[in-house]
Amino acid sequence: MASLQNKVVMVTGAASGIGRESALAFARAGAWVFGADRDTAGLRQTNQLAASEGLRFSVSEVDVSLASDVERFTAHVLASAGRLDVAFNNAGITGSAHRIEDYPVDDFDRVLAVNLRSVFLGMKFQIPAMVRSGGGAIVNTASVAALTGPGGMSAYAASKHGVHGLTRVAAMENAARGIRVNAIAPGWTETPMVAANSRQNPRFAELARTAIPVKRGADPKEIADAALWLASDAASYVVGQMLVVDGGMTI
Numbered sequence: 001m002a003s004l005q006n007k008v009v010m011v012t013g014a015a016s017g018i019g020r021e022s023a024l025a026f027a028r029a030g031a032w033v034f035g036a037d038r039d040t041a042g043l044r045q046t047n048q049l050a051a052s053e054g055l056r057f058s059v060s061e062v063d064v065s066l067a068s069d070v071e072r073f074t075a076h077v078l079a080s081a082g083r084l085d086v087a088f089n090n091a092g093i094t095g096s097a098h099r100i101e102d103y104p105v106d107d108f109d110r111v112l113a114v115n116l117r118s119v120f121l122g123m124k125f126q127i128p129a130m131v132r133s134g135g136g137a138i139v140n141t142a143s144v145a146a147l148t149g150p151g152g153m154s155a156y157a158a159s160k161h162g163v164h165g166l167t168r169v170a171a172m173e174n175a176a177r178g179i180r181v182n183a184i185a186p187g188w189t190e191t192p193m194v195a196a197n198s199r200q201n202p203r204f205a206e207l208a209r210t211a212i213p214v215k216r217g218a219d220p221k222e223i224a225d226a227a228l229w230l231a232s233d234a235a236s237y238v239v240g241q242m243l244v245v246d247g248g249m250t251i
C-alpha cells in the first residue's frame with residue numbers, strides 16, 4: 001500500500017463519497033488528515049469513523065468557493081501542524097441538467113464556483129504553504145466529463161475540463177519547486193451524488209452502469225486508492241497527469 005506516513009494532508013469534500021473514503025484512506029496510510037466540507041453533519045460522521053479507528057483526523061466547516069474560507073482553512077492546517085504536504089481538492093457538485101440554451105446562468109456560475117474556482121483557490125493558498133514545507137503533492141478531482149461532452153451537463157463538463165487545464169498549469173509552474181500536481185478522473189462512482197441522480201432517473205442509471213465495460217460503477221474506495229497513490233511518493237515521477245479511473249468507460 002502507498003504510504004503517507006507522517007504527512008500533513010488536507011481533503012475537501014470530506015463529508016461524503018470519494019472525499020470521505022479518501023480522507024480515511026490517507027489517514028490509514030499514516031497521514032494527519034484535515035478534512036473540510038460545508039456539510040457539518042457529514043463531517044461529524046467522517047470524524048466519528050476516523051476516531052473509531054484511532055486515526056489522526058480533524059474537520060473544519062469550509063465553503064470551497066469562498067476565498068476567505070479556503071485561506072482560513074489553509075492557515076488553520078499550518079497553525080495546527082506547522083506544514084502542508086498533500087492536498088486533495090475534491091469537493092464538487094453536478095448542477096442541474098439542461099441544454100445550453102435553457103441552462104440557468106446562476107446555476108452555471110454556481111457549478112463553476114464550486115468545482116473550478118475552488119481548485120484555483122485551493123492551490124493559490126496550498127502552493128506557498130508547500131513551498132515553505134519543502135515540496136508536496138496536490139491531487140485535484142476532475143471527471144471523465146473532462147474528456148467528454150455529456151449532453152445537458154455544460155456547466156459540469158466545462159468545470160471539469162477547467163480542472164484538467166488548471167492542473168497542468170499548476171504542474172508546469174511548480175514541478176521545479178518539488179510540488180507535483182495531478183488530477184484524478186473518476187467515472188461513474190457509487191456515492192450519494194450519483195445515488196441522488198439515480199433516484200431521479202433509475203432507468204438512465206441502469207443503462208449507464210450496463211454501458212461501462214466492467215458492468216458496474218466504482219466503489220468510492222477504488223477512487224480513494226488511486227488518489228492515495230497519486231498523492232504518495234510511489235508516484236514521484238508522475239507530473240501534470242489526469243489519471244482516469246473509470247472501469248473502461250472512456251476506452
Ligand code: NAI
Pocket residue numbers: 012013014015016017018019036037038039042062063064065090091092093094114141142143144185186187188189190191192193194
Ligand atoms: P458527494 O456529493 O458524495 O460528495 C461531495 C462533497 O462535496 C459533499 O460532502 C458536499 O457537501 C461537498 N461540497 C459541495 N459543495 C461544497 C462547497 N461549496 N464547499 C465545501 N464542500 C462542498 O460526491 P462525490 O461523488 O464524492 O464527488 C466528489 C468529487 O468527485 C466531485 O468533484 C465530483 O464532481 C467528482 N466526481 C464524481 C463522480 C461520481 O460518479 N460520483 C464521477 C466523476 C467525478
